Amino acid sequence: MKMARALVGVLVMAVAAVAGPETNGQYEQKHLPYDFDFLEPAIDTKTMFVHWSTHYAGYVRNINLVVAEDENASAIVDKPLEIIQRDITTLGPFARNNAGGAYNHGFFWTILTSVSSSSQMKPSPALQAAIDKAFGSFDAMKESFSTAAKSVFGSGWAWLAVKDGELFVVSTANQNNPLMKGVNGRQEVLIPILGLDVWEHAYYLKYQNRRAEYIDAFWGIVNWDKVSQYFEEFASKGKPVPV
Amino acid sequence: MLKFGVLLALVAPCFCKHLEPAFVSGVPSVRGGRPGSSRLLATATSVKPSVYEEFGVTDVLNAKPFSLPPLPWDPMSLGGISKETIAYHYGKHHATYVRKLNGIAKEKPEIAAMSLEDVVKKSDGAVFNNAAQIWNHNFYWNCLKPNGGGTPTGPIAQKINEAFGSFEAFKEQFSARAAGHFGSGWVWLVQGADGKLNIVDGHDAANPVRDGGDKPVMVIDVWEHAYYIDFRNARPNYINAFFDSINWDFVNSQLA
Numbered sequence A: 001m002k003m004a005r006a007l008v009g010v011l012v013m014a015v016a017a018v019a020g021p022e023t024n025g026q027y028e029q030k031h032l033p034y035d036f037d038f039l040e041p042a043i044d045t046k047t048m049f050v051h052w053s054t055h056y057a058g059y060v061r062n063i064n065l066v067v068a069e070d071e072n073a074s075a076i077v078d079k080p081l082e083i084i085q086r087d088i089t090t091l092g093p094f095a096r097n098n099a100g101g102a103y104n105h106g107f108f109w110t111i112l113t114s115v116s117s118s119s120q121m122k123p124s125p126a127l128q129a130a131i132d133k134a135f136g137s138f139d140a141m142k143e144s145f146s147t148a149a150k151s152v153f154g155s156g157w158a159w160l161a162v163k164d165g166e167l168f169v170v171s172t173a174n175q176n177n178p179l180m181k182g183v184n185g186r187q188e189v190l191i192p193i194l195g196l197d198v199w200e201h202a203y204y205l206k207y208q209n210r211r212a213e214y215i216d217a218f219w220g221i222v223n224w225d226k227v228s229q230y231f232e233e234f235a236s237k238g239k240p241v242p243v
Numbered sequence B: 001m002l003k004f005g006v007l008l009a010l011v012a013p014c015f016c017k018h019l020e021p022a023f024v025s026g027v028p029s030v031r032g033g034r035p036g037s038s039r040l041l042a043t044a045t046s047v048k049p050s051v052y053e054e055f056g057v058t059d060v061l062n063a064k065p066f067s068l069p070p071l072p073w074d075p076m077s078l079g080g081i082s083k084e085t086i087a088y089h090y091g092k093h094h095a096t097y098v099r100k101l102n103g104i105a106k107e108k109p110e111i112a113a114m115s116l117e118d119v120v121k122k123s124d125g126a127v128f129n130n131a132a133q134i135w136n137h138n139f140y141w142n143c144l145k146p147n148g149g150g151t152p153t154g155p156i157a158q159k160i161n162e163a164f165g166s167f168e169a170f171k172e173q174f175s176a177r178a179a180g181h182f183g184s185g186w187v188w189l190v191q192g193a194d195g196k197l198n199i200v201d202g203h204d205a206a207n208p209v210r211d212g213g214d215k216p217v218m219v220i221d222v223w224e225h226a227y228y229i230d231f232r233n234a235r236p237n238y239i240n241a242f243f244d245s246i247n248w249d250f251v252n253s254q255l256a
Helices: A002-019 A045-069 A093-110 A115-119 A125-135 A138-151 A211-218 A224-237 B004-011 B049-055 B083-107 B116-122 B125-142 B155-164 B167-180 B235-243 B248-253
Strands: A156-163 A166-173 A191-197 B185-191 B197-203 B215-221
Touching: A045 A093, A093 A191, A125 A138, A125 A166, A125 A224, A138 A156, A138 A166, A138 A191, A138 A211, A156 A224, A191 A224, B049 B083, B083 B125, B116 B125, B125 B215, B155 B167, B155 B197, B155 B248, B167 B185, B167 B197, B167 B235
Parallel strands: none
Antiparallel strands: A156 A166, A156 A191, B185 B197, B185 B215
16 A cells, blocks of 8 residues: 555656646746745645645636636635735635635745754744734744634644734634635624634644644744744734735 | 656565455444434454453443444455455544543533434534444445445445445446545435435534434535545545445445
C-alpha cells in the first residue's frame, strides 16, 4: 500500500507541476513567498507542496469559475479578493467556500516564515499595545488563540482579528473567515491579521491527529513583521488585508 | 524554486509490485445488539490482542461507561485503506472520542447512565460531538471488510435498483455526494420510513440517529483524516477504495 501511496504522491505532484499555478482567471494563485521546505520542521515540505498546489489551487480555480460562469456574480467581477469576502454568502455556498478558501490560503502563506526568521521577530509596539489591552499579555493572547484553534471541531480556522482597532480571537468553520458578513452567527465583520488553518490537510501528513503539536509549532513560524504591518496599515484602519 | 527533483526523491516510488497477504476473518455473523449499539459483528478474537496493544487502545476496549468496540477485521489489509490509516483513525481519533466521552461522563453522571444512542439523540455541543463520532465510527468499521466490495446481492441490491435504477447509478450518485461534501462530515445511505433508500450527507458529526427519521444503512467517513495518509487530497480515489471494501452482508443486515 505504501507503493500505491507513493505513486499517488508522484502523480499529484506531476500533475501540479505540469499544470502550473492558476493564472488564467480574475484571481491568481499566488506563489509562495518562499520555497516549499522553508517552514521545516514546523510544517513539512510535502504538506506545503500538496497544500499549495492542490487545495489552494482548487479554491482559486473554482472562484474563477464563479466569476466567469455565474450570471449572478456580476457584483464580484473586477473586485479584489479581500473586498468580495464581505457579501460573498449572497452568491451561495460554492462561491463562499471557494472565495474563502482562496483568500484564507493566500493570506496564510504570507503570515508564516522560517523558524530562524521568526525567532528574530516580535509584534511591533503598536501591535503589542493592542495585544496587552485585549488579552493582558502576549502569552495570554497565544493561550486564547491556541485554545480556539484546538477547539475547532471539524474543519476551520482560528484568527486574530481586529474590529474598531481592538483585537479578538475568533474561529470560523470550513473556509469561512471573519471578513464575511452573516457567517457563524455573526453579522459584524472583523479583519484578520493572523490566521491558522486547522483543516486536517494542513497538518495531517506530519502531525496526524496531534493538532496541539502543530499549533505549538505554528508559534515558532509566525511572521510578526507581516502581522504587525497588517495591523498598522490595514486592520486598525478598517481595511481588509489584500492578498 | 520547485525542487521537484528533491520531492520526487522524497516519495521515491519503487515500481515493484507489492502484494500483502489477504487476511480472511471469516463471514461475520450478526451478534445480538440492536442497530446502533456499539457492538460489532465479528468477535474480538478475530483480531489479535497484539494489534490493540500496537494501537495503544487496550485500555479503551474495556473502558466504562463507554468503550471502544473491537475492530471487525484485521487492519493488515483493507483494499486501498492502509493499516497506517487504521492505526490513526481507529487507534487515535476513534479512541480519543471514547476517552473524551468517558471524561465527560465522569463529571456528568446523567451521561454515564445513558446508552450511547441516547447520548447521541439527547445531547448537544461537545457531548454530542464525541458521542456521535463514536457512533459514526462504530458503524463505519462495520461497513468495511477485507475483500469486500463488488456488486451487492440480497435485499440491498433490490432496494438500490428501486431507488437509483442500477448499482452503477447508485455508485455514481453516492460517490458524487461523498466527493462533493465540503469540509468534514459523513455521507449516509439511509432507509426512510417508507422503506426507500436515500443518500444524505451530514456535516462534522451529524448523523441520522439524531433526528430518528431515517435508518442508517451504510456510511462513508469524509473527514480528511479518513483518507489523507493514503490518498492526500484525492478523495475520489479513497471513495473507490471504500467501494472495493464494502461489507454488503452488514449493509443488508441494517435494512428494516
